[in-house]
Amino acid sequence: MKFVDLNTQFKALEPEIRAAIERVLTHGQFVMGPEVFELEEDLAGYTGAKHVVSCSSGTDALLMVLMAWEIGPGDAVFTTPFTFVATAEVIARVGAIPVFVDIDPRTYNIDPARLEEAVFTVKRGNKLRAKAVIPVDLFGLPADYDAIGRIANKHDLTVLADGCQSFGGKYRGKKVGTLGDATATSFFPAKPLGAYGDGGAVFTDDDHLAGLLRSIRIHGMGENQYDNVRIGITGRLDTLQAAILRCKLAVFDQELEARQRIANVYDTALSDRFTTPHIPDGYRSAWAQYTIQAEDRELLRQHLASAGIPSAVYYPAPLHKQPAFPDCNQDNPLLPVSESLSESVVSLPIHPYLTQPDQLEIIEGILHLKK
Numbered sequence: 001m002k003f004v005d006l007n008t009q010f011k012a013l014e015p016e017i018r019a020a021i022e023r024v025l026t027h028g029q030f031v032m033g034p035e036v037f038e039l040e041e042d043l044a045g046y047t048g049a050k051h052v053v054s055c056s057s058g059t060d061a062l063l064m065v066l067m068a069w070e071i072g073p074g075d076a077v078f079t080t081p082f083t084f085v086a087t088a089e090v091i092a093r094v095g096a097i098p099v100f101v102d103i104d105p106r107t108y109n110i111d112p113a114r115l116e117e118a119v120f121t122v123k124r125g126n127k128l129r130a131k132a133v134i135p136v137d138l139f140g141l142p143a144d145y146d147a148i149g150r151i152a153n154k155h156d157l158t159v160l161a162d163g164c165q166s167f168g169g170k171y172r173g174k175k176v177g178t179l180g181d182a183t184a185t186s187f188f189p190a191k192p193l194g195a196y197g198d199g200g201a202v203f204t205d206d207d208h209l210a211g212l213l214r215s216i217r218i219h220g221m222g223e224n225q226y227d228n229v230r231i232g233i234t235g236r237l238d239t240l241q242a243a244i245l246r247c248k249l250a251v252f253d254q255e256l257e258a259r260q261r262i263a264n265v266y267d268t269a270l271s272d273r274f275t276t277p278h279i280p281d282g283y284r285s286a287w288a289q290y291t292i293q294a295e296d297r298e299l300l301r302q303h304l305a306s307a308g309i310p311s312a313v314y315y316p317a318p319l320h321k322q323p324a325f326p327d328c329n330q331d332n333p334l335l336p337v338s339e340s341l342s343e344s345v346v347s348l349p350i351h352p353y354l355t356q357p358d359q360l361e362i363i364e365g366i367l368h369l370k371k
């Protein structure tokens with residue numbers, strides 16, 4: 001059994017994917033070829049975002065937005081410590097300070113009440129400018145964008161949604177890609193919409209921002225690559241990845257439904273004995289992960305592993321405890337929820353090609369241990 005089964009997905013899509021790759025090999029435009037722009041149109045149509053700027057990874061998607069917003073030294077950017085390192089890494093990378101805000105214990109996403117407290121603290125401190133917030137849609141569930149937006153408006157913060165796990169998710173009738181001033185997503189192979197290598201995209205309705213991003217992703221180009229008007233990065237998405245992603249986008253809604261069905265079965269089987277994911281009314285998760293809380297996580301994981309059942313821990317340590325962020329309050333008394341959940345969360349297989357017998361085996365494995 002696999003935690004994420006890309007082989008079965010490939011077998012299901014093999015003729016289309018091979019033909020798409022063949023077309024790229026034939027036309028030979030490996031960088032910024034036609035599939036890149038076709039994918040951007042497909043993604044704009046899918047999400048309803050006005051602009052989609054594809055790029056080399058989810059990390060670069062986040063980074064390019066911070067660069068376009070000219071966030072840097074002296075700026076505070078608020079985010080959660082209960083996320084993949086890239087979310088906070090890009091903040092430090094541009095020279096700004098990540099200010100970690102604790103999460104809601106039920107959704108694992110940034111707690112809006114704690115966010116506003118953190119903004120007040122930064123403002124009172126008078127050392128940093130409060131500039132932006134990066135809510136993370138952890139495990140595929142969108143953050144509470146209405147509440148975050150109200151705080152952002154009040155305090156003049158821009159909102160960069162880290163939708164690297166939530167492409168396909170929904171919040172109050174709106175799709176991920178339309179929930180912040182800009183949204184970053186990732187096409188890393190294991191994400192809900194995954195390529196066969198690295199890839200990402202930024203979504204925004206802001207014409208000016210989209211123009212800046214298109215420049216930044218190609219070395220800060222102006223009229224052409226040899227007209228260098230700002231500092232940028234090598235941030236392009238490969239044509240081959242775009243071609244592959246177009247094939248996968250065609251079946252993406254079916255895959256989301258499969259993930260939802262699997263989540264429902266887990267909920268029914270496990271919710272009496274474990275804390276299962278909480279999806280508030282009006283939200284749709286993209287189910288990047290199905291994460292439960294276990295009192296004795298290591299025992300459960302060992303027991304599953306001995307039965308050949310894979311599991312994973314996202315994330316074993318909140319980012320303020322990581323050596324990469326030495327100045328970020330290693331002993332921050334304000335982050336107890338992130339600290340305690342990092343000790344109990346465990347994620348179960350939920351890829352769309354998980355078979356019913358395999359899922360029953362997982363469930364039996366878990367319940368057997370509990371008795």
Ligand SMILES: *Cc1c(COP(=O)(O)O)cnc(C)c1O
Nearest residue numbers: 057058059084086087164186188
């Ligand atoms: C995967 C991920 C990223 C980074 O995406 P890459 O494509 O791997 O660079 C950023 N934030 C979150 C929350 C992620 O899960």
